[in-house]
Amino acid sequence: MKRLIGRLLIAVLALGALVAAGCGGSDNDNTTSSGAAAAGTSTSKAAQDVDLTQGSGLTIAMVTHSDEGSFWSVVKKGAEQAAKDEGVKLIWSPSNNDPQKQAQLIDAAISQKVDGLAVSVPNADAIKGSLAKAKAAGIPIVTLNSGAEDFKALGAITHVGQTEEIAGKAAGAKLKEAGAKKVLCVIHEQNNIGLQQRCQGVKEGFGGDVTNLQVKGTADIATTQTEIKSKLQADKSYDAVMTLNPDIASAAKTAIKGASSSAKLATFDLSGQLIKDIQAGSVLFAVDQQQYLQGYLPVVFLKLYKTNANTVGGGLPVLTGPGFVDKSNAATVAKLAQDGTR
Amino acid sequence: MGAAPGGAAPAPVPIADERLTKISTTARILRRPELGALLAALVVGIFFTTQNSLFAKLDGIANWTDVGSTIGIPAVVVALLMIGGEFDLSSGVITGSAGLMMGILAVEVGMNIWLAIVLTLIAAAGVGFVNGYMVIKTKLPSFIVTLATFFILEGVNLGVTKAITNQVSVDGIDTAPGYSSANKIFGGSFWHPHDYRVTVLWWIAITAIATWVLTRTRVGNWIYGVGGDANAARNVGVPVARVKIGLFMTTSVVCALTGIMIALRLASMQAGQGVGDEFTFIISAVVGGCVLTGGFGSAIGASLGALIVGMAFIGIQFSNWNTDWRFLFLGVILLVAVLVNNYIRKRAEGIRG
Numbered sequence: 001m002k003r004l005i006g007r008l009l010i011a012v013l014a015l016g017a018l019v020a021a022g023c024g025g026s027d028n029d030n031t032t033s034s035g036a037a038a039a040g041t042s043t044s045k046a047a048q049d050v051d052l053t054q055g056s057g058l059t060i061a062m063v064t065h066s067d068e069g070s071f072w073s074v075v076k077k078g079a080e081q082a083a084k085d086e087g088v089k090l091i092w093s094p095s096n097n098d099p100q101k102q103a104q105l106i107d108a109a110i111s112q113k114v115d116g117l118a119v120s121v122p123n124a125d126a127i128k129g130s131l132a133k134a135k136a137a138g139i140p141i142v143t144l145n146s147g148a149e150d151f152k153a154l155g156a157i158t159h160v161g162q163t164e165e166i167a168g169k170a171a172g173a174k175l176k177e178a179g180a181k182k183v184l185c186v187i188h189e190q191n192n193i194g195l196q197q198r199c200q201g202v203k204e205g206f207g208g209d210v211t212n213l214q215v216k217g218t219a220d221i222a223t224t225q226t227e228i229k230s231k232l233q234a235d236k237s238y239d240a241v242m243t244l245n246p247d248i249a250s251a252a253k254t255a256i257k258g259a260s261s262s263a264k265l266a267t268f269d270l271s272g273q274l275i276k277d278i279q280a281g282s283v284l285f286a287v288d289q290q291q292y293l294q295g296y297l298p299v300v301f302l303k304l305y306k307t308n309a310n311t312v313g314g315g316l317p318v319l320t321g322p323g324f325v326d327k328s329n330a331a332t333v334a335k336l337a338q339d340g341t342r
Numbered sequence: 343m344g345a346a347p348g349g350a351a352p353a354p355v356p357i358a359d360e361r362l363t364k365i366s367t368t369a370r371i372l373r374r375p376e377l378g379a380l381l382a383a384l385v386v387g388i389f390f391t392t393q394n395s396l397f398a399k400l401d402g403i404a405n406w407t408d409v410g411s412t413i414g415i416p417a418v419v420v421a422l423l424m425i426g427g428e429f430d431l432s433s434g435v436i437t438g439s440a441g442l443m444m445g446i447l448a449v450e451v452g453m454n455i456w457l458a459i460v461l462t463l464i465a466a467a468g469v470g471f472v473n474g475y476m477v478i479k480t481k482l483p484s485f486i487v488t489l490a491t492f493f494i495l496e497g498v499n500l501g502v503t504k505a506i507t508n509q510v511s512v513d514g515i516d517t518a519p520g521y522s523s524a525n526k527i528f529g530g531s532f533w534h535p536h537d538y539r540v541t542v543l544w545w546i547a548i549t550a551i552a553t554w555v556l557t558r559t560r561v562g563n564w565i566y567g568v569g570g571d572a573n574a575a576r577n578v579g580v581p582v583a584r585v586k587i588g589l590f591m592t593t594s595v596v597c598a599l600t601g602i603m604i605a606l607r608l609a610s611m612q613a614g615q616g617v618g619d620e621f622t623f624i625i626s627a628v629v630g631g632c633v634l635t636g637g638f639g640s641a642i643g644a645s646l647g648a649l650i651v652g653m654a655f656i657g658i659q660f661s662n663w664n665t666d667w668r669f670l671f672l673g674v675i676l677l678v679a680v681l682v683n684n685y686i687r688k689r690a691e692g693i694r695g
Contacts, residue, residue, distance in 0.1 A: 094665055099610070099615075104409055107408065111402055123511065123612065125514065129607070
């Protein structure tokens, strides 16, 4: 038995070493890393929503439906930088598109008595119970990324994100400016309401002929590419293609070449390859929702609310997009993308 | 025996049969399949308490028992099935199917939620029956049969949900008649303000029932028998087909019940819910002492395995470790738990005799 316990201890120590190695980075990003200190500052929180005597030493939890992909890693970077700049402690809890896990992680953050809660809301029903509990515990909430329609009903101070239709409108106007006459809007996920809204926005902003094309999607780029190519071959009058995802934009680029079409190409969202394509001139522009801000601003807003009783947005969402990346700023953005902030 | 005719029985001679030899209490305890899991759970629990004292407080415990419960309820029946020598890869996705079916019946069809729950459980029993029947009739490995069921259900979940709701989820389950009473029993919480989930009580109850069945009933013996050696079991008169089909049906029904609990709690269900969870259930059973070849394991062990997963999941959040490494931590913790368990069992077997 003694030998066994010895081995168990070794296993635990090894695990502890691993943990220490893994956490080194995030601990350095936060000014206070001791859980006890954070708990101590928030003892009176249940009594009143705003305690203006609190300075830094606040703890803010960001519980998102993040999948750790390239998009969300930029959000995380923004939140970490804001935590550093504001001198608050950040708890970053991704939930991999699992609404049950997200609700459980929000519950856990409430037990940790955090001072502010930033959540993305892809599914309001699933987390509204947990958010009501946070509200009852006097924890202020800011929604981010998705949730522009729900943030008020959920009792959040404000929402930080891009509304799809406004972004689409701006993109449509930009295509018109570039002299396009007939636009093909490529939808890569069936029944994703956000994508429908983007194309609807493009149509309104463009004010001309916009056709939606439903394609197979990112899981089968080869077929998607053939679908776009066939469409362009069948109707030579398309002089612009709008995609809603950088991978689909790559497929469309090849499709345009394959169909010997001279259509201009523009897209939503960024990728490293895409920035190169913009610099090379094969892609006109990318609509950028600047998700770095979606991580950064909620932390700042919650700190301001807790320390200065400020609210932002005047009851409307705070828009992080659309920003545009085209030839004029592609070089700058490329450098920033390498640092993981764009 | 029968060597003692007449009244004067000789004093009991040392029995040659090794199955009847006396086993020391230590060895008997060490040989329990769940002992390793218990020790591993303690190690993981103490470890996370040292990271953040909240972990061992009532509020913190409410969090990780909640996560443990929705893993543990299905893990217990998955363990029974594994002891019976079979797998069910559709056990994760059926939680999603059940939630969606109940949601669609209640929201789109307008049924009372209780009726929707009953119909959903009946449908789940049907799925389990098909799984079991196919495995018995075709003699294909249950891996293959239930993998097919997994894909079929995943397709049905997305296809049917989209066709009916025009979305990838069913929302507004809390508006259906009968919701509040059903939610109180399946999805609610108790012990305000710590808010322990009612699923934790279900978890304890289902673990207790499964343990009783396994250790105190004839069916329990049959389950160990068909998992250990189906032919030998058949030869001594165990209804192998009925036991296995029954196990598949129980697994489906209890997994569906878990899905119903999740759907009621969230008041909505996404088409992708539960996909991949089957591996969490299986790993919980394995951490708890089940072996992949069947015939060995326990229900309490599987529950402890689920508890470890729940503790690791919430413990990582409480400790505020960099979540980029979350799955690495989870994997290491599970591996340590399995190794501890294996080590103890090997030692116990060495002590035997």
